[in-house]
Amino acid sequence: MHAFALSRFLFWFVVFFLVALFLRPWVEDLIFAHYAEPRAIEARGELAADERTTIAIFERANPSVVYITTSARVLDLLTRNVLEVPRGTGSGFVWDRAGHVVTNYHVVADIEAAYVRLSNQRTYAARLVGVSPEHDIAVLRIATSIAGPPPLSLGSSHDLRVGQKVFAIGNPFGLDYTLTAGVISALDRSIPSDDGRTIDHLIQTDAAINPGNSGGPLIDSAGRLIGMNTAIFSPSGSFAGIGFAVPVDTINRVVPRLIAQGHYLRPTLGVVTNRALSERVSALLGTAGVVVLKVDPGSPAAAAGLRSALISREGELVAADLIVVAAGRRVRSLDDLLDVLDNYAPGNRIELEVIRGGERFSLSVILGEGLPQTGVGLPRELPHA
16 A cells, blocks of 8 residues: 555656646746846946047047048930949048048049048038049048038158057948058058059058048047058958058148149159160169150259260160169169159259269259149049939
8 A cells, every 4th residue: 555655656746747847948938027127237347548549539530531432424325314323432531621532543533423421421522623643642622611520630651660559440341430450560562553553652551441441541549640541452352451551741742732733743853764774774884773864955954964865876875874862862763763753842952863974973953843643534523413
């Protein structure tokens, strides 16, 4: 009898256990539904000092950054109507209270219209002011009021150091007002542009730069503009840790001339040279430099005393001036000479060191104005849609 009772107890115990196990999820749901409440928030405390700095930099610079969209006009072959179609997007920044906006030349090259959207989401049709393809710089203007967005604080780039913290703001892939951070990875880089030109003195950074960032500002830890994001090095087309920016010293030299004149005038000596011939003569003489083939009459070079090369009836070079130093900088090629001249304005005086007939001497030259640099196929007035 005792054994039967024990077996009966065990049977019902197992039954209740299995029922409880089966009903457990529903019971838990009832309990959680009755007692579920938001968890208490743990106080965060103060933000770290570097976080506060980054936030302050972004909030200060963000109103001065713009989102640029461009469009082109195409002919509909069926209807013969001219349609405006999107061309691309980019970034830019406010230069002054007059409504001038700075961006990359390649952002606005070969387009029909450009539109600038401010951080307050207002969009303006833009007018082209000027371009400098060799620096990948373009200036637009929008019709804002005097109380429009403030210009960015201006820094300098000649005293930058590798390892400095930098911040990039732009619109990668159309995601407006994106902030990325990094450091200056290298200085004085040169890269080829899409049209074959070489862009010199670029800042290299590992701050993430992607398509759409072009034209956006590169900012230092003091919140000052130190460069303009212009290109990336990437086999895939997306960011791979290597980005480049036009230094602010170049921007601050070129942009005022674009605003004042509508184009950039590179200073000139008024001489004709040949890259291949200079390389051959330099190899023969054992001294690298730039051969002066011809001196333009009335040019700064003529006034300074440079001479045209003497060429025999057989076409052989008999004698020529060889420029080896310009403004204190060693000149080994035509690119070196052009790079030196680009740091000066027409009317500035520089010293040249020249080799003539085996003798080395110095000349003082007052630089003249070169030919305007303009973008091919880029209209002066961007039509309003």
